[in-house]
Amino acid sequence: MTSTAPAAPGRSRLLQERRTVPDRGFRVLVIAAAYVVLAILAGIAIFLVLKAVPALHKDTANFFTTFAWNPDNTPAQFGIGVLAYGTLVTALLALVIAIPVALGVALFIAYYAPRALAQPLGYLVDLLAAVPSIVYGFWGLLFLRPYSAGLQTWVARYFSWTHVLGTSTGTVGQSFFLAGTVLAVMILPIVAAISREIFLQVPQTQREAALALGATKWEMIKWSALPYARSGIASAAVLGFGRALGETIAVAIVLSTNYELVSKLLSPGGNTIAANIALTYSDAGQVGTGALIASGLVLFVITLVVNLVARAIARQSTPAGSVV
């Protein structure tokens, strides 16, 4: 980080003497800005905890193990279980759908597309990230739902024996599956963009060595590129997962929410932490608002952990130039 900093001040007396008042002022200003970032994060943690605790005190059920959400009842009864479950399931589903496609896109742009087209095509995929989430939600509700209904009905008919790929109500539609699909489209660009960068970083010598040994393109990818890019791809996937966890509006629009533990992915219903906040905060009473803030705190902690994992994976990446 400090590698770009010029000759370390303090070592050279001459440079130190040139420290004028405006110079010191600027230094203080810059450091103050760094403290502001820390203050904002501290503020988020403090205020969420502060507002969540009174509601949690009124909670007559166990916040972590209860599968119900009735914070404004007397006595209040709510737990994060159902919401956390839905959040994780939709995000996982999104990841399962998005990763293969994102890898295909990244490979296509890095290795298959003609050189001149690679950058514009990559930009086209990046544009997916520019579409506002509210538009994704609207599109998912009015376009994807009817179009995916056929697929969902078909899957439900032939795969309901798996339990997971079934529906309990006999109908399909605004299900975890639909929400997961919309989320998959939303996290696709980030996963694809990071993987693409990693594929482009694979040393050319390694790729050419494989090709020179007579490998086909796929064998080159399998032997040279994928081992090199593995940890980068994993980190991209985890980052995408984090995005999917926190996505609010698209899920709030697409899902027909309830507080049931939906285990069949094609059944309408279920809920996520973020969607629940967006949909119910305006009707929530005092305890209800506190409960929502508590759920937001849980979401904050989950995404924090997920992002730390992504960071840790990225850091222990394959050292450049190592022959795998």
Add this chain to the structure above:
Amino acid sequence: MTAATLDQGTQAGLSTRRLSRWTLLGVLVADVLVSLGLFAVTPLQGRADFGVFVLLVYLALQTMLSISVEGRRKAVDRFVLAVVVGSFVVALLPLASILVYTSVHGAKRFDTTFFTHSMRNVGPNDPGGGAYHAIIGTLEQLALTTVIAVPLGLLVAIYLTEYARGRFGRFVSFFVDVMTGIPSIVAGLFIYALWIQTLKLGYSGFAGSLALVVIMLPTVIRSSEEMLKLVPPSLREAGLALGMTKSKVVLRIVMPTALPGIVTGVMLAMSRVAGETAPLLLTLFGIDQIVNDPFHGPQEALPLFIFNEISRPSPEAYDRAWTAALTLIIIVMVFNLLARLFVRFASRNRGSARA
């Protein structure tokens, strides 16, 4: 003969037989014709289903043909090529479908009433009404957010690249990473808990802007930091050697050199923030009439406008929502495109610029 088959089976040699482009085209044509027949006779139907069916059959045919003629390795290679190209097409389908669908539906109300009127005294089922108040709100909130987040973000980026060292520098950098991962609804909850519940300052466009700042700040910091890092150390050393103070080196040499990249990063961050709904939901409250003052009282924003209109299931409301969605996409895409064009323009002029 055994030698020949062995040769074909194990090697994708240069002298072995290959499938010609024309053979594969022929396979595709035959595939389409047979599938058309099948879809006409059997209960299979649907345009999307047809596309998927044709592709799967083609993939199977090509693989079988390739195995028999070119050997397994080449067949796998061809298969992967098809899958990779296929996934790229699949990835672009949503984008194309969103753009087309939104344009078609949004065009219906893309009229002057929409851009000059608010929703005041317009019922959910009434025709007419517009999003002028929402557009004003979005632009004002975006401007306020940028005015706060960009200077602050730039200063932090300067701190991280030019001043940070040791443990505190890593500490700050780590928390910027943490901030990048904050879900937008949590940012909204934070401002809600702080601004509206604790300080009791009420819903306003400014409160929304503050929530957006939390989202925008880490993006600005990270992109500016990347750009500042690209400035060659020799430039800094040259400035110091001439006797400039450190702050002057940063402001006169480092910043101008990195400026094009920083501007691009800022515009991309703005395009991301402009489409955020979740933080605004908790901080703006939303209102049907024109509010020009972002500091007092509830204000509307385009994403919020769309959200409200969707929850009124009448064709008129949906039309308004689509046009608002189209407007929002246009605003976001314009920022996005401008940012990319700016990069191209700036990099073309870089040779003649400085250094």
